[in-house]
Amino acid sequence: MHAYGVSPEEWKDYIFQKGENAYRAEQIFSWIHGRQVLSAAQMLNLPQTLRESLSTDFEWPSEQQVQTLQSRRDATAKVLFEFDRRVIETVWLPYENRQSVCVSVQSGCSLNCTFCASGKMEFKGNLSAGEIVEQVYSSQNAIGKKVTNIVYMGMGEPFYNYDAVIKSAHLLHHPKGLNIGVRKITISTSGVLPGIIRFFEEEQPFQLAISLHAAFPEKRREIMDVEKKFPMQEMLKVLRANRKSLRNNQLTFEYVLIDGFNTGKEDIRELAKIAKDIGAKINLIPLNTEYNGMRRPDQATINQFWEQLNALGVVAVNRKSPGEDIAGACGQLAGKWAQKSPL
Ligand code: SF4
Known part of the structure; x- marks a missing residue:
């Protein structure tokens, strides 16, 4: 087990x-989450025997970053990790008043x-x-600044890895850690309904973001496979029924803007109707870079x-779409690296 994932x-x-006492x-716990040490050997107030046991009983970070890329345009940075021969990427998103990290949950x-x-x-x-x-x-170590916000919006679907995601969120929230x-x-799901229901049942306190990306089911099906398995109408029913248990501003719909696909007047009207009905705010994300034949709309649109x-x-x-010059969109950099690597 990874030492950073052990609960109190x-x-x-x-x-x-x-x-032991x-x-x-x-x-x-304080050494790991308060001071983010990289090994048990650094825990100087523990007995030597305990430090040795910790070193052998748990996995520790081994500075596995394979690449760090910093955008010259907007200070966004990407850090690639290799965990057990799986390449994943993390994005550092600096804003005026906060430092966000976008984490991956799957390879x-x-x-x-x-x-x-x-x-x-x-x-x-x-x-x-x-x-x-x-x-x-x-x-945080690589960039040399303190992180203030975490978004689970990197590679992978958080609610297909529910236990690890929720456990990590509680560890990052812990008052003796980063607090x-x-x-x-913010935990962002593409709409995996069993996970959304469980999130409500457990009364998880974190922000919930749902990737809608289209206001009409038939359009959504064209760009998101998940619509076939968990139709948005079912999801909206569950959101409506549970809305009262969420705080103000706890729910967001993510909407990626794709030129000529989901930016029409009828899209705006339907999206507004859904958001008002559920009481959600909308996070507009212009498509980061041209990908798979799709483009971001111009700024006026x-x-x-x-x-x-x-x-x-x-x-x-x-x-804004940060890090355009470092393949800022989810999975782009890890994908390129994996193609070149013997992994
Ligand atoms: S946007 Fe990418 S990472 Fe997120 S659910 Fe879709 S395929 Fe997976």
């Missing part, structure tokens, strides 16, 4: 089994959204909670789309 309760059990569990993705490079890569399975947490700590607020941790949503009474955020 699991450390207590481990320490109990080792016959209970307070050692808290010390270990590749078993879904196949037509606008996304991750879906075209060979799927190599889920990442563990520790591997997700490691992306945050290592990116990232629940409103600053993007602005009009945003203004018209606002005029219809919907809160819409018009996000």
